[in-house]
Amino acid sequence: xxxxxxxxxxxxxxxxxxxxxxxxxxxxxxxxxxxxxxxxxxxxxxxxxxxxxxxxxxxxxxxxxxxxxxxxxxxxxxxxxxxxxxxxxxxxxxxxxxxxxxxxxxxxxxxxxxxxxxxxxxxxxxxxxxxxxxxxxxxxxxxxxxxxxxxxxxxxxxxxxxxxxxxxxxxxxxxxxxxxxxxxxxxxxxxxxxxxxxxxxxxxxxxxxxxxxxxxxxxxxxxxxxxxxxxxxxxxxxxxxxxxxxxxxxxxxxxxxxxxxxxxxxxxxxxxxxxxxxxxxxxxxxxxxxxxxx
Numbered sequence: 001x002x003x004x005x006x007x008x009x010x011x012x013x014x015x016x017x018x019x020x021x022x023x024x025x026x027x028x029x030x031x032x033x034x035x036x037x038x039x040x041x042x043x044x045x046x047x048x049x050x051x052x053x054x055x056x057x058x059x060x061x062x063x064x065x066x067x068x069x070x071x072x073x074x075x076x077x078x079x080x081x082x083x084x085x086x087x088x089x090x091x092x093x094x095x096x097x098x099x100x101x102x103x104x105x106x107x108x109x110x111x112x113x114x115x116x117x118x119x120x121x122x123x124x125x126x127x128x129x130x131x132x133x134x135x136x137x138x139x140x141x142x143x144x145x146x147x148x149x150x151x152x153x154x155x156x157x158x159x160x161x162x163x164x165x166x167x168x169x170x171x172x173x174x175x176x177x178x179x180x181x182x183x184x185x186x187x188x189x190x191x192x193x194x195x196x197x198x199x200x201x202x203x204x205x206x207x208x209x210x211x212x213x214x215x216x217x218x219x220x221x222x223x224x225x226x227x228x229x230x231x232x233x234x235x236x237x238x239x240x241x242x243x244x245x246x247x248x249x250x251x252x253x254x255x256x257x258x259x260x261x262x263x264x265x266x267x268x269x270x271x272x273x274x275x276x277x278x279x280x281x282x283x284x285x286x287x288x289x290x291x292x293x294x
Contacts, residue, residue, distance in 0.1 A: 001152060001193065001290075002027070002062060002290070003027055003221075003222070003287075003290045003291045004027050004028050004062070004153060004193055004195060004221065004222040005027050005221070005222040005223070005234060005235045005237075005238035005239065005291070006026050006027050006028070006222065006223065006225050006230070006231045006234040006235050006238075007026075007027065007028040007030055007064075007155070007195055007222060007223070007224050007225065008021055008024065008026040008028065008029050008030065008225045008226075008228075008230075008231055009030050009032050009036060009066070009224065009225070009226050010029060010030070010031055010032065010036075011031075011032055011036040011037055011045070012031045012032050012033045012036070012037055012045030012046070012048055012049045012065070012066075013037050013038075013041045013042075013044045013045035013048050014048070015048050015051065015052060018031060018048070018049075018052045018056065019052075019056065020228065021061075021228070022056050022057065022058050022059065022061060024061075024228050024231050025059065025060070025061070025231070026061050026225070026231045027061065027062060027222065027235070028061060028062040028064055028222075029058060029061045029062065029063060029064065030064040030065070030066050030095055031045075031048075031049045031052060031063075031064065031065050031066070032045070032066045033045045033046060033049070033065065033066060033067060033068055033074075033078050034066050034067065034068050034069065034097050035097070042068070042074060042077070042078075043077075046077070046078065046081035046082075047081070049065055049081075049082075050081065050082070050089065053089040053090075053091060054089050062092045062093065062127075063091045063092045063093075064091060064092060064093045064094070064095050064127075064129065065078075065082065065091045065093075065094055065095065066094075066095040066096075066097060067079070067094060067095070067096055067097070067108075068097075069096075069097050069098040070096060070098075070099070070104045070107065070108065079111055079115075082115075083111075083114075083115035083118070083119075087119075088115070088119050090119070090121055090125065090126065091126070092126075092127055093126060093127030093128065093129055093152070094108070094112060094126060094127070094128055094129070095129045095130070095131065095155070096108050096128070096129070096130045096131065097130075097131040097133065097157070097160075098131060098133055098134055098137070098157075098160065099130040099131060099132060099137050099144060100134050100136035100137045100140060101136065101137075101140055101143070101144065102140065102143040102144050102146070102147035103147075105128070105130060105144055105147035105148050105151060106147055106148050108128065109128055109147075109148040109150045109151070112126040112128065112150065113150075124149075124150060126150070127150070127152045127153075128148070128150040128151050128152060129151075129152060129153045129154075129155060129195075130144065130151065130153075130154060130155065131154075131155040131156075131157045132144065132154055132155070132156060132157065132161075132183055133155075133156070133157025133158070133159075133160035133161045133164070134160065134161060134164045135161070135164050135165050138161065138179055138182060138183075141154075141182055141183065141186040142186060142189075144186075145186045145187060145189065145190040145192055146190050151192060152192060152193060153187070153192055153193035153194070153195055153221075154183055154186070154187045154192055154193070154194055154195070155195040155224060156176075156179065156180055156183040156194070156195065156196055156197050156220075157197065157198075158173070158176045158179070158180075158197035158198070159197075159198065159200070161176060161179055162175060162176065171207075173211075176197065180196065180197070180215075180218060180220075181218065184218055184219040184220060185219075188219060193221045193222065194219065194220045194221055194222075195220065195221065195222045195223060195224060196211075196212070196215035196218075196220040196222070196223040196224065197215075197223070197224065198223075198224045198225070198226055199211050199212070199223075199225075199230065200226070202226060202227035202229060202230055205229065205233060208230055208233055208234070209233045209236075209237060211223075212233060212234045212237035212238065213237045215237070215238075216237050216238050220238075221238065221287075222234070222238055223237070223238065238287075239287075239288070239291050240284045240285075240287055240288040240291075244284055245284060245285060245288045247281075248280075248281035248282070248284035248285050248288075249281075249285065250268070251268060251273060251277065251278060251281035252278065252281055252282065252285065254266065254268050254273065255273065255278045255281075
């Protein structure tokens with residue numbers, strides 16, 4: 001599965017912003033038809049996204065399209081614009097916001113399977129990424145995360161969740177701390193990537209870096225970004241440093257040596273190393289390898 005460290009949103013009705021986005025080396029570019037587009041601009045967004053998919057070179061960036069929420073009455077038009085014509089340019093994946101139930105995951109996956117069969121695309125070619133940003137989505141995480149094998153990642157949406165539960169957004173973020181942990185735990189349990197919340201103050205690079213590092217420490221694999229200046233700091237936060245990768249390799253090498261000698265836990269650099277420490281080192285190396293392969 002590809003690395004999704006920085007998932008950059010761009011309004012689907014603004015071709016200039018999409019053109020700018022493809023120059024930023026973001027891991028994912030998500031062309032939005034939902035919240036980033038005014039209601040009377042939805043048809044324009046669908047057409048601009050089709051144009052971008054057909055004409056622009058996205059490089060290594062994953063090409064994603066965020067639909068309107070299921071049940072909004074707009075999702076059918078979104079899907080028809082993407083897959084209802086005689087020909088279609090395949091995006092790499094679809095992002096579905098405000099998912100609250102496993103049935104919604106299964107429904108959208110079935111629509112994507114129909115599109116794959118119609119155009120002769122390989123089954124599973126269209127990745128599915130969902131956003132959990134409502135109280136219903138939070139309490140149904142277990143069923144949602146296990147609903148369909150097409151699902152690859154879960155995005156946590158803090159702003160919508162806060163509004164849904166009647167909380168007050170704060171700089172410290174304690175009002176969403178439980179939800180962040182729940183998303184990470186459920187995603188890990190079902191082998192999915194977990195993508196952290198937006199840092200809305202794009203003029204505060206220090207705050208962004210701190211929150212991104214905290215997200216990485218919590219277990220998130222990436223973060224949503226809304227401004228070009230946020231891409232590089234987020235990628236750095238979710239990329240193991242050369243020093244961290246080198247230390248992880250030393251742990252693995254020492255572990256293998258001690259295993260060959262019939263020894264379990266051992267000391268390295270004045271610290272005890274046992275199975276959890278070894279597994280953590282393995283995760284660091286795996287993440288470093290995935291990043292190199294994107």
